[in-house]
Amino acid sequence: MLTSDNAFGTALALILTMDSALISIVMLSLQVSLTAVMAASLIALPLGAALALWRFPGHNAVIVALNALMGLPPVVAGLCVYLLLSRAGPLGEWGLLFTPTAMVVAQVILVLPIIAALTRQQVEALYGEYAEQLNSLGLTRLRMIPTLLWDARFGLITVILAGFGRASAEVGAVMIVGGNIDGVTRVMTTSIVLETSKGNLPMALGLGIILLALVTLINAIAHMIGETAKRRLG
Amino acid sequence: MNAHHTPPVATLELDNVGFVHRGNTLLKPTTLRLSGCQRTLIMGPNGAGKSLLMRLAHGLLTPTSGTVRWQGDQPAQAMVFQRPVLLRRSALDNLTYVLAISKVAPPELKALPRKAQAMSALEKFGLAHLAKRPARVLSGGEQQRLALARAWLLNPQVLFLDEPTSALDPAAIKAVEDAVLEFHHRGTRIIMTTHDLHQARRLADDVLFLHNNELLEHTPARHFFTAPTSREAGAFIRGELVW
Amino acid sequence: MNKTTALLTAGALGLTCSGTLMAADDYITLASTTSTENSGLFDAIIPTFTEKTGIEVHVVAVGTGQAFEIARRGDADSLLVHDTAGEEQFVADGYATERLDVMYNDFVIVGPSSDPAGISDSETVIDAMQHIAESESPFASRGDDSGTNRAELRLWEDAGVTPQGEWYRELGSGMGPTLNTAAGMDAYAMTDRATWVAFDNPQDLTLLFEGDEALFNQYGSLLLSAERHPHLKHDLAAQWHEWLVSEQGQQAIADFEVDGQQLFFPNAE
Numbered sequence: 001m002l003t004s005d006n007a008f009g010t011a012l013a014l015i016l017t018m019d020s021a022l023i024s025i026v027m028l029s030l031q032v033s034l035t036a037v038m039a040a041s042l043i044a045l046p047l048g049a050a051l052a053l054w055r056f057p058g059h060n061a062v063i064v065a066l067n068a069l070m071g072l073p074p075v076v077a078g079l080c081v082y083l084l085l086s087r088a089g090p091l092g093e094w095g096l097l098f099t100p101t102a103m104v105v106a107q108v109i110l111v112l113p114i115i116a117a118l119t120r121q122q123v124e125a126l127y128g129e130y131a132e133q134l135n136s137l138g139l140t141r142l143r144m145i146p147t148l149l150w151d152a153r154f155g156l157i158t159v160i161l162a163g164f165g166r167a168s169a170e171v172g173a174v175m176i177v178g179g180n181i182d183g184v185t186r187v188m189t190t191s192i193v194l195e196t197s198k199g200n201l202p203m204a205l206g207l208g209i210i211l212l213a214l215v216t217l218i219n220a221i222a223h224m225i226g227e228t229a230k231r232r233l234g
Numbered sequence: 235m236n237a238h239h240t241p242p243v244a245t246l247e248l249d250n251v252g253f254v255h256r257g258n259t260l261l262k263p264t265t266l267r268l269s270g271c272q273r274t275l276i277m278g279p280n281g282a283g284k285s286l287l288m289r290l291a292h293g294l295l296t297p298t299s300g301t302v303r304w305q306g307d308q309p310a311q312a313m314v315f316q317r318p319v320l321l322r323r324s325a326l327d328n329l330t331y332v333l334a335i336s337k338v339a340p341p342e343l344k345a346l347p348r349k350a351q352a353m354s355a356l357e358k359f360g361l362a363h364l365a366k367r368p369a370r371v372l373s374g375g376e377q378q379r380l381a382l383a384r385a386w387l388l389n390p391q392v393l394f395l396d397e398p399t400s401a402l403d404p405a406a407i408k409a410v411e412d413a414v415l416e417f418h419h420r421g422t423r424i425i426m427t428t429h430d431l432h433q434a435r436r437l438a439d440d441v442l443f444l445h446n447n448e449l450l451e452h453t454p455a456r457h458f459f460t461a462p463t464s465r466e467a468g469a470f471i472r473g474e475l476v477w
Numbered sequence: 478m479n480k481t482t483a484l485l486t487a488g489a490l491g492l493t494c495s496g497t498l499m500a501a502d503d504y505i506t507l508a509s510t511t512s513t514e515n516s517g518l519f520d521a522i523i524p525t526f527t528e529k530t531g532i533e534v535h536v537v538a539v540g541t542g543q544a545f546e547i548a549r550r551g552d553a554d555s556l557l558v559h560d561t562a563g564e565e566q567f568v569a570d571g572y573a574t575e576r577l578d579v580m581y582n583d584f585v586i587v588g589p590s591s592d593p594a595g596i597s598d599s600e601t602v603i604d605a606m607q608h609i610a611e612s613e614s615p616f617a618s619r620g621d622d623s624g625t626n627r628a629e630l631r632l633w634e635d636a637g638v639t640p641q642g643e644w645y646r647e648l649g650s651g652m653g654p655t656l657n658t659a660a661g662m663d664a665y666a667m668t669d670r671a672t673w674v675a676f677d678n679p680q681d682l683t684l685l686f687e688g689d690e691a692l693f694n695q696y697g698s699l700l701l702s703a704e705r706h707p708h709l710k711h712d713l714a715a716q717w718h719e720w721l722v723s724e725q726g727q728q729a730i731a732d733f734e735v736d737g738q739q740l741f742f743p744n745a746e
Binding site: 082129130132133134135137138139143147149151153154232 | 281289292293311313314315319322323331332335336368388394
């Protein structure tokens with residue numbers, strides 16, 4: 001019978017003994033998700049800003065598509081990336097399947113729409129306020145992008161955290177493209193699936209608790225950084 | 235009378251400039267000519283088209299008919315808005331920002347490093363002690379002066395101001411008006427909207443009066459307040475509601 | 478946040494992330510099944526192989542159907558599954574050049590201790606399956622096209638039963654979750670012994686039938702075709718394939734025990 005104190009006890013035991021397998025799984029989870037969020041942000045932040053500043057034929061279609069892709073099922077994204085990276089697929093030459101790199105690629109696809117769509121929203125609001133003054137100062141829209149992104153930074157922290165949340169929580173994509181290989185591509189979420197499939201539910205839940213604690217910790221740190229910066233700089 | 239440190243200001247010409255938006259005529263075709271280094275005040279009741287006229291002259295909007303022209307070289311311009319738009323950074327950083335993006339600093343400051351240039355502008359407008367303060371926590375008057383300090387660093391030949399003091403208390407109003415005079419003293423042409431008659435009397439060299447989206451007169455100040463040519467302007471000066 | 482802090486954070490993140498992109502050099506990718514991985518067999522025997530040859534084995538554990546698909550696409554260097562018919566077809570289709578018997582484990586039938594279908598007295602597994610079908614006792618099937626599932630379906634076929642109706646529950650799940658559901662529903666289920674031994678949460682489920690040869694589950698190792706997929710690490714994979722049937726490999730398999738029970742029985746020629 002699954003009891004919750006089994007799970008908490010398991011979680012605690014794992015953490016206290018600094019189980020080395022757990023540590024490497026945690027490190028890999030962080031590496032994959034953080035890399036994915038950073039890479040996605042590099043593309044999505046300017047993309048979102050550009051969508052806020054420029055109008056072009058098909059503009060609304062792009063926004064609708066981005067918003068829809070926020071709900072892209074991770075397992076579908078994983079499947080698409082698998083077909084791309086498989087030896088039988090177009091990018092098979094690169095030999096990336098079943099590596100952490102493939103996992104990062106899949107998560108970038110999942111996270112990019114979220115960051116882009118929410119960035120667009122934030123920048124659009126700011127642009128409405130700033131447009132005339134920035135125009136008066138002689139700025140081209142291209143030059144406005146870094147200025148607006150920096151000014152929106154507090155809102156964007158939350159946006160990026162939303163992306164990180166999505167990345168660290170998903171299992172469908174990393175399972176398919178990573179293969180859940182022990183010591184190579186096994187992360188927190190795929191470990192939880194593995195333990196569940198073994199019927200080892202307290203362990204699975206214990207890992208889940210650890211994952212949640214980790215993500216909460218990261219959110220807390222980001223929040224503190226944001227609050228300190230806000231206080232110092234309005 | 236005015237110290238000319240800069241070459242003579244280009245002349246602004248509006249040739250049948252009109253603006254229609256979604257079927258509404260927001261500005262009827264307007265022709266006017268502004269030359270020399272004057273302080274021109276644009277007056278009229280709310281909704282008459284004052285701000286719109288300024289934005290067309292400054293180039294923020296494109297007229298739907300007619301052309302806006304500068305005779306001679308396009309001059310450096312700056313605009314200060316009714317509610318100042320400042321970036322989420324310190325007062326000082328707001329100034330170093332414009333120095334980074336534009337290449338035109340006031341000649342007397344050009345030799346200095348950017349931070350020193352910015353500090354000099356802050357001092358000029360009495361804001362030096364607020365250099366590190368986040369710009370957004372400054373008072374309304376301080377923010378407006380910061381916006382002016384920012385404009386100062388652009389070394390503009392023409393300064394547009396859109397009701398810059400309508401949200402300020404009397405002490406702040408005086409500080410802003412003094413700042414405007416600083417610009418003018420340096421040789422910058424002033425084009426400013428206001429709904430405050432007293433302010434206009436204090437500052438205007440000449441007056442553009444708008445009513446119902448139409449330019450009704452362009453009159454030297456000394457004549458405008460005593461004997462305006464249009465009936466509406468007369469009513470306006472007397473404080474009667476003018477629609 | 479000032480520029481220094483931003484740069485330091487970016488640097489720290491960059492260092493963290495760089496770890497992601499490094500990969501080991503001498504390894505093969507082995508496609509196998511979840512039940513095999515879950516038993517713990519690989520954790521036990523692979524280190525011996527790696528010590529001998531210096532080659533690491535990355536195990537991608539999926540359902541049997543998916544394992545075949547991975548190998549067909551050339552995404553794995555080697556294949557170890559338990560579906561002899563499928564394996565022979567694989568060779569016939571030219572995807573593999575050789576198939577070798579490696580080991581077998583067995584399936585057992587578990588069910589509620591009250592045994593409503595009375596299978597604990599059955600002589601053969603076919604008998605037992607017919608009893609379950611006739612009594613319409615709840616039966617939890619994996620229903621996921623896995624090797625276990627295919628074996629189960631073959632048994633129903635041999636018993637002359639088409640399993641359908643309210644009593645036959647197709648779950649589309651792995652072995653562990655299927656047992657969990659069976660425990661919750663007081664249903665019969667067919668499971669490999671390894672998963673059963675490791676299963677933590679049996680509730681009222683008990684082992685009711687075992688030992689019929691028809692329940693033996695043969696594992697085969699496939700040497701994939703270098704012609705079909707020239708990029709594969711054919712030499713390294715061949716070393717693994719040969720080691721499995723070698724004396725050392727077979728011994729390693731036999732030595733693997735859980736709770737004092739041997740789960741896999743080497744039977745290479």
